Amino acid sequence: xxxxxxxxxxxxxxxxxxxxxxxxxxxxxxxxxxxxxxxxxxxxxxxxxxxxxxxxxxxxxxxxxxxxxxxxxxxxxxxxxxxxxxxxxxxxxxxxxxxxxxxxxxxxxxxxxxxxxxxxxxxxxxxxxxxxxxxxxxxxxxxxxxxxxxxxxxxxxxxxxxxxxxxxxxxxxxxxxxxxxxxxxxxxxxxxxxxxxxxx
Amino acid sequence: xxxxxxxxxxxxxxxxxxxxxxxxxxxxxxxxxxxxxxxxxxxxxxxxxxxxxxxxxxxxxxxxxxxxxxxxxxxxxxxxxxxxxxxxxxxxxxxxxxxxxxxxxxxxxxxxxxxxxxxxxxxxxxxxxxxxxxxxxxxxxxxxxxxxxxxxxxxxxxxxxxxxxxxxxxxxxxxxxxxxxxxxxxxxxxxxxxxxxxxxxxxxxxxxxxxxxxxxxxxxxxxxxxxxxxxxxxxxxxxxxxxxxxxxxxxxxxxxxxxxxxxxxxxxxxxxxxxxxxxxxxxxxxxxxxxxxxxxxx
Numbered sequence: 064x065x066x067x068x069x070x071x072x073x074x075x076x077x078x079x080x081x082x083x084x085x086x087x088x089x090x091x092x093x094x095x096x097x098x099x100x101x102x103x104x105x106x107x108x109x110x111x112x113x114x115x116x117x118x119x120x121x122x123x124x125x126x127x128x129x130x131x132x133x134x135x136x137x138x139x140x141x142x143x144x145x146x147x148x149x150x151x152x153x154x155x156x157x158x159x160x161x162x163x164x165x166x167x168x169x170x171x172x173x174x175x176x177x178x179x180x181x182x183x184x185x186x187x188x189x190x191x192x193x194x195x196x197x198x199x200x201x202x203x204x205x206x207x208x209x210x211x212x213x214x215x216x217x218x219x220x221x222x223x224x225x226x227x228x229x230x231x232x233x234x235x236x237x238x239x240x241x242x243x244x245x246x247x248x249x250x251x252x253x254x255x256x257x258x259x260x261x262x263x
Numbered sequence: 264x265x266x267x268x269x270x271x272x273x274x275x276x277x278x279x280x281x282x283x284x285x286x287x288x289x290x291x292x293x294x295x296x297x298x299x300x301x302x303x304x305x306x307x308x309x310x311x312x313x314x315x316x317x318x319x320x321x322x323x324x325x326x327x328x329x330x331x332x333x334x335x336x337x338x339x340x341x342x343x344x345x346x347x348x349x350x351x352x353x354x355x356x357x358x359x360x361x362x363x364x365x366x367x368x369x370x371x372x373x374x375x376x377x378x379x380x381x382x383x384x385x386x387x388x389x390x391x392x393x394x395x396x397x398x399x400x401x402x403x404x405x406x407x408x409x410x411x412x413x414x415x416x417x418x419x420x421x422x423x424x425x426x427x428x429x430x431x432x433x434x435x436x437x438x439x440x441x442x443x444x445x446x447x448x449x450x451x452x453x454x455x456x457x458x459x460x461x462x463x464x465x466x467x468x469x470x471x472x473x474x475x476x477x478x479x480x481x482x483x484x485x486x487x488x489x490x491x492x493x494x495x496x497x498x499x500x501x502x503x504x505x506x507x508x509x510x511x512x513x514x515x516x517x518x519x520x521x522x523x524x525x526x527x528x529x530x531x532x533x534x535x536x537x538x539x540x541x542x543x544x545x546x547x548x549x550x551x552x553x554x555x556x557x558x559x560x561x
Contacts, residue, residue, distance in 0.1 A: 126273055133274060143285055144285070150296045
């Protein structure tokens, strides 16, 4: 696969959320606003790229039998780093994302890329793969966050859209848990119908 | 097949490296995190009462609000009543007449988990402004006979705020200056001269020194217990009162009961079974306070 192909694969064709359907828990739980979705996406991308990088560097030295604990150690180290960083520099976002920041450790998208790609590929390819998959995840969460925040709260990034009257009586249900399922289902259906045909 | 030794060594090296890296990151971010959190806890205090300075009485929970010349204007406290979806963080300002100067309900970004668009409307000024200048007897929902209009379709959240504010006032109003009056624990004295601000007073009558009154704090079962003790020259306890406590309802709160507090006058009492930790904490606090301050009587 070409380098460009490695990068773009995770964006749409193998999008973690909409196509592979992995990493769904944070995707559903932290996509109630644009800021939360985007912030969560970037945090996961940070962890994914760096863990891919380190695992790819160490791939020849990691004994096969203990590879999973080593992957988890490396991933959780980066998650803890982003956890501290966010607490120090983005406390509002940190509180909004809550427990889902430490839970990036168990996001199977990250362990999945470590196991399926980074442990077998060169460093450059692994970084590109991490960036592609991470941006695909960020894109998915941001799209969901946009739809849910605009319809459910009448705002985009906190700015009022559709005027005050809509903001005072929005489709509250979109910002709550059922809205997440509805949005992800509709987006998945659309992607199944259109995107797969293009790439096939 | 990899040898066991290789596995152990690799895992060990990776784990140690990760630990080292994290300790560096922690050392780098810890002061910043502490600063951000300190700012967050103090944030919003001046929104509920117009004061120059805040002095923490109980960390993160209770502050005394002072004006620029150091006079006490009132107190600010924080309560966390259980709402519909989780605890609701509320900051309340109380003036000397025990009237509310303002309340602030934390927004979703600050830790509120009420339903957006419904329960979360308790953060709005339409709701919170209703509490201004009211006293504890007026704080109730209109449908419960009070003066606060609940938010439509969010009665649980609205009622939680009302109950939280009311309970908070009941608990913390004793920390306002009139109730903090050392005269409560030393009735024979008619004049008190302050030796250590908010902590130690000489109890006087005419020109005689009768004893001392001091304030202390000990760790109870759930939270800090803050108390005031009067101690006479004759080495007798003149009175004990609780300024602040938040022990288990119905059990540890026995320390607030008059019967228990009065038993100090006859000498240091025994711990009460069922509330051993709370009563022992208070007894220990009173005893060590006396040890510490009795030299002022000489």
